[in-house]
Amino acid sequence: MNKKQLRILIAPLDWGLGHVTRCVPVVQHILSLGHSVVFAGNNSQQNYIRSIYPTIEYADLVGYNTQYSKSKIWLVPKIVTQIPRLKKCIKREHLWLQSFVKTHHIDAVISDNRYGLYHSNIPCIFVTHQLQIRSGYSAFLDKLLLKIHYRFIEKFTGCWVVDIAEDNGLSGSLGHPEILPKIKTEYIGLLSQCAVIKKEATPTIEYDALILLSGAEPQRSILADALWNKSIKSDKHIVFVAGSDTATVPENIPPHILYRQRLSSDDLVLAIQSAGMVICRSGYSSLMDLIALDKKAILIPTPGQTEQEYLASKMNKEKIFMAAPRSKFDIQTLLINASVFPFSANKFKDSFVRFKPILDEWLNEIKKTKTV
Numbered sequence: 001m002n003k004k005q006l007r008i009l010i011a012p013l014d015w016g017l018g019h020v021t022r023c024v025p026v027v028q029h030i031l032s033l034g035h036s037v038v039f040a041g042n043n044s045q046q047n048y049i050r051s052i053y054p055t056i057e058y059a060d061l062v063g064y065n066t067q068y069s070k071s072k073i074w075l076v077p078k079i080v081t082q083i084p085r086l087k088k089c090i091k092r093e094h095l096w097l098q099s100f101v102k103t104h105h106i107d108a109v110i111s112d113n114r115y116g117l118y119h120s121n122i123p124c125i126f127v128t129h130q131l132q133i134r135s136g137y138s139a140f141l142d143k144l145l146l147k148i149h150y151r152f153i154e155k156f157t158g159c160w161v162v163d164i165a166e167d168n169g170l171s172g173s174l175g176h177p178e179i180l181p182k183i184k185t186e187y188i189g190l191l192s193q194c195a196v197i198k199k200e201a202t203p204t205i206e207y208d209a210l211i212l213l214s215g216a217e218p219q220r221s222i223l224a225d226a227l228w229n230k231s232i233k234s235d236k237h238i239v240f241v242a243g244s245d246t247a248t249v250p251e252n253i254p255p256h257i258l259y260r261q262r263l264s265s266d267d268l269v270l271a272i273q274s275a276g277m278v279i280c281r282s283g284y285s286s287l288m289d290l291i292a293l294d295k296k297a298i299l300i301p302t303p304g305q306t307e308q309e310y311l312a313s314k315m316n317k318e319k320i321f322m323a324a325p326r327s328k329f330d331i332q333t334l335l336i337n338a339s340v341f342p343f344s345a346n347k348f349k350d351s352f353v354r355f356k357p358i359l360d361e362w363l364n365e366i367k368k369t370k371t372v
Contacts, residue, residue, distance in 0.1 A: 004034075006366055007105055009097075011040040012112035014063025016215045018285030019112045020045045022162065024193035024265070026110060027053060029356055033363065038104060044245070051264055052197075059100065061093065090116040090152075108366050111156070118155040123366055126156040129163055129170075129284050132177040136306040150181050159185040160358070162284070164351050170287065172314050174307060189354025192285070192292035194269050203274045207258070208236035209335060210275035212268075213243035214283060219302045220244060227279070230331045231257055238331075239271050269293065277338055279331075282312035282323065290321065291348045296341075298334055299323045319344040 008030055012019035020041065027037050027049070039049050040061040050058065094116035100106065101119055109124040111117035118124045133149055135141040153159055159180075163169035165187040168176045175187075211231065213224050224242055231238050232254055239258045247261045263271055272278055272293050280286050282299040284307070290297050299321050301308035316323035322341045324334055 004367060006035045006107040006363060006370070007038060008035060008363075009038045009040060009059075009100070009104075009106045009109045009117075010112075011061055011109070011114050011117055012045065013114055014042055014045060015113070016283065016285075017045070017048060018214065018283050020048050021193045021265070022191040022285045022288065023049070023110075023112060024052060025191050025196045025352070025355070026359065027056070028196050029359055030363070031056070033360070035363065038106065040100075048265075052193075057104075059104070061096065062089070093117060107370060108362075115152040115155075118157075123157045123362070125158045125160055125362070126153050127160045127162060128153075128175075129161060130174045130307060131159075131161065131180070132174055134174065134306040134310055136304075136309075146177060146179075153181045154183050156183060158362070159183055160188045160355075161185060162189075162191050162288075163187055164189055164348070164354065170291070170348060171284065172310070174310065186358055187354075188358050189351040190288045190291065190348055191355060192288040192352060193265055194272070194289045194292040195352035197265055197269055203270060205276050206237070206274045207239050207271075207276065209277045209279055209331065210239045210241070210271050212241050212272075212278060212280040212286070214286065215243070215281050215302055219305075221247075223281075223300065223302075227331075234331045236331065236335065239275060241268075241271065277335060279334075282308045282315065282321075284311065287311065287315065287321070291346060292352055294346050294349065296338065296343050297321045298338055300325070 010023055010027060012023050027039070030037050031053070036057070037053070038057040038059055039046065039053075040059040041049075042061070042063045046058050093114060097109070097117050097119055101122060106122065108122055109117050109119060110127060111124060112127040118126075131146070131149065132142065133145040135145055161175050163171045163175040169187070170190065211227050213220055213227070220243055224247065228240065228250060231240055235256065237256050240260070241263055242259070242261050245262055249259065249261065253259050272289070272295055275295070278290060278295050278297040280297060280299065282301045299312045299315060301312040301323065312323035315321040319342050321343070322338050
């Protein structure tokens with residue numbers, strides 16, 4: 001291996017595929033600079049990145065496997081009950097990293113929301129778009145969560161916030177609290193796989209809507225069932241992406257629906273570009289993908305997921321995207337409403353290259369240290 005080549009470990013959280021997909025531009029840029037990437041994650045995460053980068057190195061890293069409630073009311077309490085187990089997961093991955101760095105000669109780590117991947121001897125970056133965790137209960141609890149969150153983040157050597165610094169960015173109060181972590185914290189712009197693999201020529205609109213499902217169970221399946229029942233009764237041309245390799249393929253799929261369990265990154269970009277309207281969750285990575293492709297969308301936040309509920313409300317208020325709760329979702333009606341919704345101009349389209357000089361500077365500093 002070239003002495004100037006660095007070996008960077010990248011590991012995203014296993015909370016849906018959003019944390020994985022937004023690692024794509026980071027992986028791409030590191031490889032373009034002649035460095036080596038080792039990607040760590042579970043089988044699903046590895047398979048997704050392997051479909052894009054089959055020749056990089058991979059490592060097995062067990063996820064947090066957070067369990068979610070079917071009920072909005074019990075979602076937060078159920079997560080709270082899992083805190084002792086999650087703390088053990090964080091400790092386990094921290095011990096894993098100590099060993100892995102030695103055996104695989106890792107020079108630095110980029111951790112997307114994995115709290116245990118810090119190391120005392122090498123630079124470790126914590127990547128997030130959510131510095132302030134919203135409890136949905138009280139400002140007092142939010143302040144407490146911020147302090148706890150920062151205790152984990154400040155074990156790293158740096159923090160990269162996936163957003164722009166100006167005007168509260170895309171994430172709003174989630175990524176722009178009054179107080180930042182004590183470690184070096186930088187706003188690196190937006191990250192989207194679509195900014196890397198999008199087609200230069202925009203395809204012709206072939207479908208009225210793309211229903212793009214994602215996220216953790218059981219909420220993914222609940223929304224899939226609800227939207228499938230709406231879709232089969234609709235007369236619109238729809239691409240229905242279930243968002244899971246294990247989703248049960250429906251029988252008797254009507255001719256106006258193109259059904260897929262999941263799409264590859266290239267097919268996903270093509271599907272988004274070919275749809276007149278995208279219907280999806282209000283997960284942060286989904287928002288960035290839509291913005292990268294300059295698409296209009298109707299957002300359905302996951303009930304009880306305060307982050308998604310906040311983002312959906314913010315997007316709707318600022319006319320970036322239209323939002324609708326699942327309980328009032330009717331495809332025919334909402335497509336009509338969306339046709340007259342005053343979607344605002346894309347003010348984030350130049351935000352997807354901002355991470356590059358920050359990443360360049362970080363890698364150059366590591367190279368200087370390595371050659372001393």
